[in-house]
Amino acid sequence: MTDDHVYLSLSEAGAEPEGEARWAYGTGFTDPLLGVDTALPAGVDGEDLAAYCRMLGDDALVLAQRLIEWVTRAPELEEEVALANLGLDLLGQARHLLTRSGQADGSGRTEDDLAYLREDHEFRNVRLVELENGDFAECVARLLLFATARHALYLRLADHPDRVLAAIAARGVKELAYHREYAESWVLRLGDGTAHSHRRMQDALDALWPWLDELFTPHEVELRLGVDPSVLREPVLAALGAVVTEATLTVPEAQPRAYVNGRAGRHGVHTEALGPMLAELQVVARAHPGATW
Amino acid sequence: MVTVLSRNRAWEVAAAVPDPELPMLTLADLGVLAEVSEQDGAVTAWITPTYSGCPAVAEMAADVDARLRAAGYHEVAVRLRLDPPWSTDLISAEGRRKLAEAGIAPPTAGGAPPAAGGLLRLGPTRRVVACPQCGSQDTEELSRFGSTACKSLWRCRSCREPFDRIKEI
Numbered sequence: 001m002t003d004d005h006v007y008l009s010l011s012e013a014g015a016e017p018e019g020e021a022r023w024a025y026g027t028g029f030t031d032p033l034l035g036v037d038t039a040l041p042a043g044v045d046g047e048d049l050a051a052y053c054r055m056l057g058d059d060a061l062v063l064a065q066r067l068i069e070w071v072t073r074a075p076e077l078e079e080e081v082a083l084a085n086l087g088l089d090l091l092g093q094a095r096h097l098l099t100r101s102g103q104a105d106g107s108g109r110t111e112d113d114l115a116y117l118r119e120d121h122e123f124r125n126v127r128l129v130e131l132e133n134g135d136f137a138e139c140v141a142r143l144l145l146f147a148t149a150r151h152a153l154y155l156r157l158a159d160h161p162d163r164v165l166a167a168i169a170a171r172g173v174k175e176l177a178y179h180r181e182y183a184e185s186w187v188l189r190l191g192d193g194t195a196h197s198h199r200r201m202q203d204a205l206d207a208l209w210p211w212l213d214e215l216f217t218p219h220e221v222e223l224r225l226g227v228d229p230s231v232l233r234e235p236v237l238a239a240l241g242a243v244v245t246e247a248t249l250t251v252p253e254a255q256p257r258a259y260v261n262g263r264a265g266r267h268g269v270h271t272e273a274l275g276p277m278l279a280e281l282q283v284v285a286r287a288h289p290g291a292t293w
Numbered sequence: 294m295v296t297v298l299s300r301n302r303a304w305e306v307a308a309a310v311p312d313p314e315l316p317m318l319t320l321a322d323l324g325v326l327a328e329v330s331e332q333d334g335a336v337t338a339w340i341t342p343t344y345s346g347c348p349a350v351a352e353m354a355a356d357v358d359a360r361l362r363a364a365g366y367h368e369v370a371v372r373l374r375l376d377p378p379w380s381t382d383l384i385s386a387e388g389r390r391k392l393a394e395a396g397i398a399p400p401t402a403g404g405a406p407p408a409a410g411g412l413l414r415l416g417p418t419r420r421v422v423a424c425p426q427c428g429s430q431d432t433e434e435l436s437r438f439g440s441t442a443c444k445s446l447w448r449c450r451s452c453r454e455p456f457d458r459i460k461e462i
Contacts, residue, residue: 007448019446032342032350032353032373033375034371034373035339035370035371035372035373036372036373036374036375047345078436078438078446080440081439082437082438082442084438085326085439085441085442086438087440087444087456088344088346088348089344089345089346089442090345090346091346092342092344092345092346092347093345093346093389095345096345096375110294125451130420141362144384163376166376167375167378168345168375169377170376170377170378171342171344171345171375171379172313172345172462174378174406175344177406177407178406178407178437178460180407180460181407181413181437182437184413185413188413188414189415190413192415233452236316242412243413244413246413258392
């Protein structure tokens with residue numbers, strides 16, 4: 001076995017491991033929580049923890065998909081690479097969170113089961129992340145709102161009694177810091193740019209701001225778990241307001257988007273944008289049940 | 294029973310596995326290999342993923358498994374350890390030297406990701422990064438996001454060469 005290149009050494013005749021592990025980038029993805037202690041801490045309800053991990057995991061999965069849609073469409077190659085990087089981080093977080101969900105409720109559902117085999121009404125992401133991409137200003141506006149809120153949330157979750165969730169959050173804090181900085185730099189550049197970029201950046205903020213509130217509106221599961229997101233509202237709005245002002249833009253005064261009979265994304269009530277997106281995300285897995293590639 | 298001698302050998306086998314994306318570095322140089330234990334010939338190796346979405350983690354696990362089996366261990370388990378999270382501070386001095394030698398600027402020791410809550414100001418990059426090709430400090434960041442999640446893309450204004458830099462996490 002040579003040390004020159006791992007992939008070459010793995011494909012050498014007779015090299016272990018046999019079978020699919022030779023093609024690790026393409027098939028047989030291992031459990032992203034392989035061998036991690038999955039015992040539930042005392043006092044944490046498995047069903048609630050699973051539901052919560054699905055909420056956070058679905059946010060990350062759906063936004064990752066929206067970011068990947070920018071590939072071949074971004075204004076510059078560097079931005080395309082950046083958006084793909086951000087999407088990859090979020091996809092990784094989603095894999096961990098969805099795997100933890102299937103463990104915590106005892107269902108044994110895998111990340112693939114949860115990502116590919118649920119209908120749109122079973123997804124628990126906030127509606128902000130599923131909205132169609134819009135222009136680049138909307139892309140960075142959504143990133144700024146989401147990354148600022150998720151960064152603040154992960155900082156708190158890093159102390160969660162469930163050590164798996166805590167570890168996912170602790171890792172994510174540092175990744176989200178880069179995401180937020182990326183979004184912030186573009187909001188500043190576009191807001192404090194030309195009259196045209198200023199107007200389009202303001203339009204993007206105006207369009208997305210009403211969806212922000214859903215991230216701070218607690219679901220009953222969050223209240224039972226003691227992770228009420230409403231405590232994030234004030235600090236996150238203050239942080240966002242500072243960026244918006246620095247970018248010479250105006251903090252929108254829009255009313256939060258209405259719920260449907262008190263229900264929204266966290267309850268599985270979504271916009272029309274989610275279904276087509278999931279159809280694309282899931283089509284191969286559904287066409288070839290159980291296939292690995 | 295655990296024997297120090299054989300545990301050291303299993304560690305050395307696992308520690309010598311090259312990183313899939315940065316093959317000039319071993320998993321030990323990178324600080325990804327957290328622990329290796331051996332009991333009655335059964336070996337368990339723990340590795341800590343770098344970024345959440347790093348696709349090389351499955352490859353690392355498969356390769357550690359393969360190397361340990363090739364070294365004669367028949368009962369091998371590779372497990373992930375998420376806590377504490379991996380940090381670029383775990384890259385060894387040797388690892389930093391090998392990165393620079395390969396033309397990749399190593400991360401600053403003790404360097405931190407973007408500050409929480411600090412207001413960003415646009416302007417020239419303040420961080421001084423030496424060009425790994427010519428050593429000049431007249432370099433600029435082209436993009437915070439590079440060819441992989443762990444790297445940013447830089448350019449040297451002296452020798453004109455672009456280069457990757459491992460970003461702090």
